[in-house]
Amino acid sequence: MSIDASQLPACSKCRVRKVRCDRKAPKCGNCTKGNVACIIVDIVTGQQYARDYIQQLEDEEARLKTQAGTILSQNGSAPQHAGHTESTPRGPLTAETVASHSGFVGDGSGLGFLHRILSEDKWQQHRARILEQLADRPKISKQSITPHEFPPLSEAEKLLENYFTRFHIHHTFLLRQEVLNIFYKLYGQSPPSDAIVSPVETPSAQDKFRLFMVFAISATTRYRAGLCPEHPYGYYLAAERWHSSIPLIQDIESLQNLLLIARFGMYHQIGCSLWEISQVCMRQCIELRLHEKPSKALDPLREQHFRRIFWECYVLDRYSSGILGRPFAIAERDITVSLPINAYDDHIATAGSEVLDTIYPSAGMVITEMSIFVVLIELRRISSRIHTTFYTRKSAVSNADSQHTKTQSIGHIYVAFLRFKSELDAWRLTLPTFSDARSLYERPDWHDFMYHKDMLLLTRGAIHSLPTPLSLSSSSTRQLLNACYTSAARVIQLYGDLMDMRAITWTRSYFQVIFTAGLTVTYCIGLGMLTHSSHESGQNEAIDTIARCGEILNHFKDQMPDAGSFAIVFDLLKEECINSMNSASGSISRQEMNGDDGPVTANATLNMLPQHTEGLNGDWTYMEPGVDALGNNIFGNDFGLTDDLMTQLEAGLGEYAWGSMPIDGDLWTQFPFA
Numbered sequence: 001m002s003i004d005a006s007q008l009p010a011c012s013k014c015r016v017r018k019v020r021c022d023r024k025a026p027k028c029g030n031c032t033k034g035n036v037a038c039i040i041v042d043i044v045t046g047q048q049y050a051r052d053y054i055q056q057l058e059d060e061e062a063r064l065k066t067q068a069g070t071i072l073s074q075n076g077s078a079p080q081h082a083g084h085t086e087s088t089p090r091g092p093l094t095a096e097t098v099a100s101h102s103g104f105v106g107d108g109s110g111l112g113f114l115h116r117i118l119s120e121d122k123w124q125q126h127r128a129r130i131l132e133q134l135a136d137r138p139k140i141s142k143q144s145i146t147p148h149e150f151p152p153l154s155e156a157e158k159l160l161e162n163y164f165t166r167f168h169i170h171h172t173f174l175l176r177q178e179v180l181n182i183f184y185k186l187y188g189q190s191p192p193s194d195a196i197v198s199p200v201e202t203p204s205a206q207d208k209f210r211l212f213m214v215f216a217i218s219a220t221t222r223y224r225a226g227l228c229p230e231h232p233y234g235y236y237l238a239a240e241r242w243h244s245s246i247p248l249i250q251d252i253e254s255l256q257n258l259l260l261i262a263r264f265g266m267y268h269q270i271g272c273s274l275w276e277i278s279q280v281c282m283r284q285c286i287e288l289r290l291h292e293k294p295s296k297a298l299d300p301l302r303e304q305h306f307r308r309i310f311w312e313c314y315v316l317d318r319y320s321s322g323i324l325g326r327p328f329a330i331a332e333r334d335i336t337v338s339l340p341i342n343a344y345d346d347h348i349a350t351a352g353s354e355v356l357d358t359i360y361p362s363a364g365m366v367i368t369e370m371s372i373f374v375v376l377i378e379l380r381r382i383s384s385r386i387h388t389t390f391y392t393r394k395s396a397v398s399n400a401d402s403q404h405t406k407t408q409s410i411g412h413i414y415v416a417f418l419r420f421k422s423e424l425d426a427w428r429l430t431l432p433t434f435s436d437a438r439s440l441y442e443r444p445d446w447h448d449f450m451y452h453k454d455m456l457l458l459t460r461g462a463i464h465s466l467p468t469p470l471s472l473s474s475s476s477t478r479q480l481l482n483a484c485y486t487s488a489a490r491v492i493q494l495y496g497d498l499m500d501m502r503a504i505t506w507t508r509s510y511f512q513v514i515f516t517a518g519l520t521v522t523y524c525i526g527l528g529m530l531t532h533s534s535h536e537s538g539q540n541e542a543i544d545t546i547a548r549c550g551e552i553l554n555h556f557k558d559q560m561p562d563a564g565s566f567a568i569v570f571d572l573l574k575e576e577c578i579n580s581m582n583s584a585s586g587s588i589s590r591q592e593m594n595g596d597d598g599p600v601t602a603n604a605t606l607n608m609l610p611q612h613t614e615g616l617n618g619d620w621t622y623m624e625p626g627v628d629a630l631g632n633n634i635f636g637n638d639f640g641l642t643d644d645l646m647t648q649l650e651a652g653l654g655e656y657a658w659g660s661m662p663i664d665g666d667l668w669t670q671f672p673f674a
Helices: 012-017 029-034 051-075 114-119 121-135 153-167 176-186 205-224 232-240 252-265 274-287 300-324 345-350 371-390 400-406 410-429 444-465 475-500 508-526 533-559 561-593 648-657 666-670
Strands: 039-041 048-050
Touching: 012 029, 012 039, 039 051, 048 051, 153 176, 153 205, 176 205, 176 345, 205 232, 205 252, 252 274, 252 300, 274 300, 300 345, 300 371, 300 508, 371 410, 371 444, 410 444, 410 475, 444 475, 444 508, 475 508, 475 533, 508 533, 508 561, 533 561
Parallel strands: none
Antiparallel strands: 039 048
């Protein structure tokens, strides 16, 4: 880091607002008042650092100097190496920490698509409209919701059934029989004689909290589908009444309580960051040593339950940290615990084996309630490796030789891309097939959506890692761009189809995925790769895709008014992109009608999409050689996918999706066009 720590500059928020920054640590007064991170920017490297992170480093440096001085005074010589510290401050990855902190990841939340676009002169006409819309962005309406009581027995049974068929198979961290036993106690029902877990006679505060949270999560889809009149937030408020009587930081019960809160927070604002919940969960997992193989023999069902809880915490951490571009809570190399086995709880309990991994599925039990959960853990492990490989922050090393050694060639990046694509393709073949899908997570089109979502993550990361400026003389670069466009388009199409069938609900996480896919399609269109008249059908499909994305985002805006600002910005981008495509298409058509075989306009130099595709498992069609750089596109020569200078929009959207967005809307004041 090149900044002199004794003369730290004003933070970015104060600089943008042009107000005095007191430069105090861990936060300046303005950032403390606004309850936002106090970020400073290294004027030499452009790296961003949190002021409290720098203070942690200074404190750690002082401690190590004191420790070194003590050792020197005792031994009379310098130590060979510093001792391992108990706590290492976490912060942005730098060139010096790449090798030693492989658990850190870079900006997976986004690659800053809009900075270059909105800097173009053509966007000046839209600036006033953008600022007006963002300044008047809708707020979340406060509904008059009061805590619910437990619903009637018939409704409670429907809520339980919906939870087990829809949510439980995707996030299987609760034991089914434990939930049922709580239900039996609170509703005065007699449990079946073959119950795995013996119920306690008197319902506890923990029992009431857990069942209310199960009802709150389950009621989300039922309420949105008009199947029940009770708003799910009422069940959440009812569960909140028991917060003071239940553990949140202590044991296995605490972890399950936090995971239930996080699951509900995926659908509703709960006033806290889901990423922070994920960090608390993983810290407790590590303290309980759930990330390691058991040191002593455990009851098989108990061990299975511990595995399920850890891997649910893992999935939550990897997904939230990846989108927000923050460090993973635990490195892959530190995880030694196995995945849960694919078996029903009652089969494990009655198998008669004392070792979990020796229990084999019985005949006809290839698909269980664990099947979806296990394959999604495996998918998240692949995406974790993708993040570590491609989204590590680029080093800011001034020495040319050092920079050369740290920048991978196109060939190395493409080989890594093919390796991860092969892993994703192999994962796709392991997906279970359901003859009669009962919920979203058993549908093959949702499995395709998940595949293409991570293919989009992979292709964006590979392109992000390419040396700049991008060169199209390499067929590898062209194929990466083709794959990037294809996956982004499929993500939009698949989600739109599921939305039309009312098979999928809206969440801030899905909004972030669709928004990112839309920007990716816009980026690919902006390169001019679809403007040649011989690919008129491809151009029409691209226009349909970006228009479809706009429709989906507007649907999100209707359901979640606080998402309106992002949808408005994309709408303006979409309109400008489509108009530019239509204008370029008309220009090319006139040239061809006049028999002009001369140079094509700047809007039509790139012809990259294949005339036909067989999906990402088939072959890609190469573009004819001759184009060697991304020098001509409808957004201007300065637009690039790999721009690292401004990630506020996508990073801000990630924070919005995971409950970390500042409530005062300070995100928008950071834009350079504001």
